[in-house]
Amino acid sequence: MDEFFADLDRLLHPDQVKRGKEQLIAYESDALTAFAQRPLAVIAPRSSEDLVEVVRLCARHGVPYVARGSGTSLSGGSLPVAEGVVIALNRLRRIVEIDAERRLAVVEPGVVNQWVSDAARDVGLYYAPDPSSQSVCTLGGNVAFNSGGAHCLKTGMTSNHVVGLKVVLPDGETTELGGGDSLEHVGPDLAGLFVGSEGLFGIAYEITLRLLPLPESTYTLLAAYDSLESAGDAVAQVVSSGLLPAAMEIMDRLAIEAAEAAVQAGYPDQAALLIVELDGEAALVDAESEMLAQVIERTKPVETRLAASPAERATIWKGRKGAFSAVGRLSPDYIVQDGVVPRLRLGEALSKIEQFSKEDGLRVANVFHAGDGNLHPLILYDGRNEGELERAEALAGRILRLCLELGGSITGEHGVGVEKLAYMSEMFAAEDLAVMDRLKAAVDPGGVANPGKMLPGEAPALSHQGIHPLEAAGVISRE
Amino acid sequence: MKIRDTKDLCELVRGDSAPIFVHAGGTKSVLDVRDASDVSGIELCDISVLTGIAEYEPSEYTMTAAAGTPIAELQSALREHGQYLPFDPLLVEAGATVGGTVASNAAGPGRLRHGGVRDFVLGIRFVDGLGHLGTQGAKVVKNAAGFDFSKLMVGSLGSLGCLTEVTFKVFPKPPNYRTVLVHQLDLRASEALLHSLLRTRTELLAVDLHSVEIGSSGRQWTLAIQIGGPDAGLDERAANLRSWARARTVSDHDVELLADTADAAFWNRTRELNWVDTRRVALKVPMTIPRFVELEKMSVFSEFDRVFSATQQLLVSLPLGETERVDEALMQLGLTGQLMRRGSARKSARVILGQRHGGMLLDRVRQALDPNSRFVQPC
Ligand SMILES: Cc1cc2nc3c(=O)[nH]c(=O)nc-3n(C[C@H](O)[C@H](O)[C@H](O)COP(=O)(O)OP(=O)(O)OC[C@H]3O[C@@H](n4cnc5c(N)ncnc54)[C@H](O)[C@@H]3O)c2cc1C
DSSP states (O other): OHHHHHHHHHHSOGGGEEOSHHHHHTTSOOSOTTOOOOOSEEEOOSSHHHHHHHHHHHHHHTOOEEEESSSOOSSSTTOOOTTOEEEEOTTOOOEEEEETTTTEEEEOTTSBHHHHHHHHGGGTEEOOOOOTTTTTOBHHHHHHHTOOOTTHHHHOOGGGGEEEEEEEOTTSOEEEEEOTTSSOOSSSOHHHHHTTSTTTTOEEEEEEEEOEEOOSEEEEEEEEESSHHHHHHHHHHHHHTTOOOSEEEEEEHHHHHHHHHHHOOOOOSSSEEEEEEEEEOHHHHHHHHHHHHHHHHHTOOSEEEEOOSHHHHHHHHHHHHTHHHHHTTTOSEEEEOOEEOOGGGHHHHHHHHHHHHHHHTOOEEEEEEGGGTEEEEEEEEOTTSTTHHHHHHHHHHHHHHHHHHTTOBSOSSSOOTTTTHHHHHHHSOHHHHHHHHHHHHHHOTTOOBSTTSSSOSOOOOOOOOOSOHHHHTTSOOOO | OBOSSHHHHHHHHHTTOSOEEEEOSOOSSTTOOTTOSOOTTOEEEEOTTOOSEEEEEGGGTEEEEETTSBHHHHHHHHHTTTEEOTTOBSSTTTTOBHHHHHHTTOBOTTHHHHOOGGGGEEEEEEEOTTSOEEEEEOSSSOOOSSOOHHHHHTTOTTSSOEEEEEEEEOEEOOSEEEEEEEEEEOHHHHHHHHHHHHHSOSOOSEEEEEEEEOGGGOEEEEEEEEEEEOSTTHHHHHHHHHHHHHTTSSOGGGEEEEEHHHHHHHHHHHHTTTTSOTTSEEEEEEOOHHHHHHHHHTTSSTTSOEEEETTTEEEEEEOGGGHHHHHHHHHHHTOEEEEEEOTTOOTTSOSEEEOOOOHHHHHHHHHHHOTTOOBOOOO
């Protein structure tokens, strides 16, 4: 290890390598604060050349590493590896190019999701995937997790928008994946394989993204229901009407309460809220919004509201997008889960979750991407109470198993990380996991790229850390 | 060998036959080897027995079908519920199957609206090079667990394993369509129209540029623009698009509006590659608009019928004798092409022209999935 650090010192400026205990604390956890691990060092390359060299050094010395964007992973994906280093990518934050003509953006991995749309707005374009964390999370992290957002029902996840990638493989080889600047490609879709590989295939150092034209018109409807079930039924009605909304989101009473407390969205005080959004060409949205209004009317909502202005639309979404952190107002700690069920079984899933919540004596708030069956139960607990974290984790596990029983998945967009390692073998057969292991071993024979994540092995022990270190340090807050 | 079931397939892969070339025994697409006469050293494996739609739940937007199922069968089931495969499969009437469509990445002009094959595969079952039948991905529209093998298989041309089943994401189909054709364009005008179209906020379903032979004096282009949606407002939208086009052409006669069957027939011809002479091969070359214009100026394909699609690919009707020249030209330009239909080409003819992609990562993927080279590599 001394040799590794000596080589590193020769390569980088001293302020690019942090080894002091206080400097490392902020990197011990990601947004899944129940897990913590102190890295040996945090290395911050300033250029992709630096980054490639750092990866090569790690490969040569067999030092395991985890890349880190903003550390907002909710599954422990950016949790440091024991006896390993963190490669922090925040300094690689250049938007290399916005190409209006070809509708592409070329970015470094540390670029924050929202910056791309901000930079493209002037030329009438935007980057579609919109995780709720979009004002902080990085495209490198988005690529690693194939992150989604409220609008991926119609426009797809990160993967559907990544046209090309420059990556450094775990052994330090660099390679380009994807069709370069064309959306189409010839040969196996390697860019598609890399997206969602949770850092196990190395580090992306340049990302080419597809941009879409800003929708000419947006129609945002909020419908309040006196039961979660009716809101779920309304989703089924919209789907069977043949409309393809840009987004369909549901929040339950507890989530509404939290959002109200945090951002005063002025939501109706009801058991469930449904947000449906149509976007696109104005004439088309006009035609479709009439159909949507009729469908919704038949679902007998207690109240409906239309966003008449961009400001009203922003308010409706502010409550939804801030719902996770808003829950922090109701409880000292919470776990965000991320299971998927077939849409038809949403109602069943929700009533089961309610039952589990009662049985286990922990409150659960539900916020979810109803359009694609992606549930985000927020399990509230107080880590200061002996055993409550463990009970919360157990409840989370019951919910994931439920998703599998109903024919779904253990994660829709937050990834497996360390948090869902134990459930991989419930979702996949042993032979299928073996194929994944074989692939990982072939791509990373030295086992240095983010080991211990995604593929079940030994999960790190749980240790309750209270609030996020960055929050404790006043760097981030839940508001 | 014609397998009877997936167990047969696994055994074949585990055995010591020559490298395996999978086909579903019916299409004229790139994977077709039915009347092959020059396949010595290759074990032909006919999986046409693996057919049928396994699951279809319209409200889930998902459909699962065996790899040998004709795409036409999927489409007719989907049509009944007003849904479709948005990537717009090619060669459907010619008999394209689920496995062949995914393996050869065969997407049509409609890819423009919602994405290509890669964007609509959710899960797969496949036999890898060790003869294991496995499942990857999921049967729900959203899933982030595990590596994305489903996408990996798109464009793999059977080289990484044999698909036995695919789960697609499907979408509601626009209830009706209209197409505006703009005739008699030269390259410059075509380029300008393409660029300004892509900047409009009109929801375009497909935009193709067709070369039109005009005798000895060379070629012109016809631009085809398709929109769609509910009947309400559709005619007005089409009229707006027509005016938009008229404002940009010399004569009103150059703009034509197609509806209903005329619209369907127009796009079907493109999709079925009916415009490609059966003695020629259909070559697909992904490229952007600037690249396309550059190629046109260099006259790489000037002799041949071709369609440039705003989905960023060029399809060319290429005489067999030209493949070597084109291979070199593409190589120099850093472009890659793939045959989508072999026509009467020898089955051992090259399928991939120009620059090879994949590099180190592909080598390692192969090493993991097919360490003993049990599947034929496309050449
Ligand atoms: C309040 C809140 C709301 C959220 N909402 C959503 C949501 O709506 N949808 C959603 O999908 N997620 C959501 N997330 C989860 C999280 O924001 C995403 O997973 C995001 O993509 C992580 O980005 P990051 O930059 O923070 O990555 P990090 O947490 O730093 O890293 C995540 C993973 O990516 C790897 N990685 C980072 N950069 C690279 C790179 N360049 N190459 C290869 N691997 C790399 C890391 O090694 C790690 O495994 C939310 C999180 C929070 C805290």
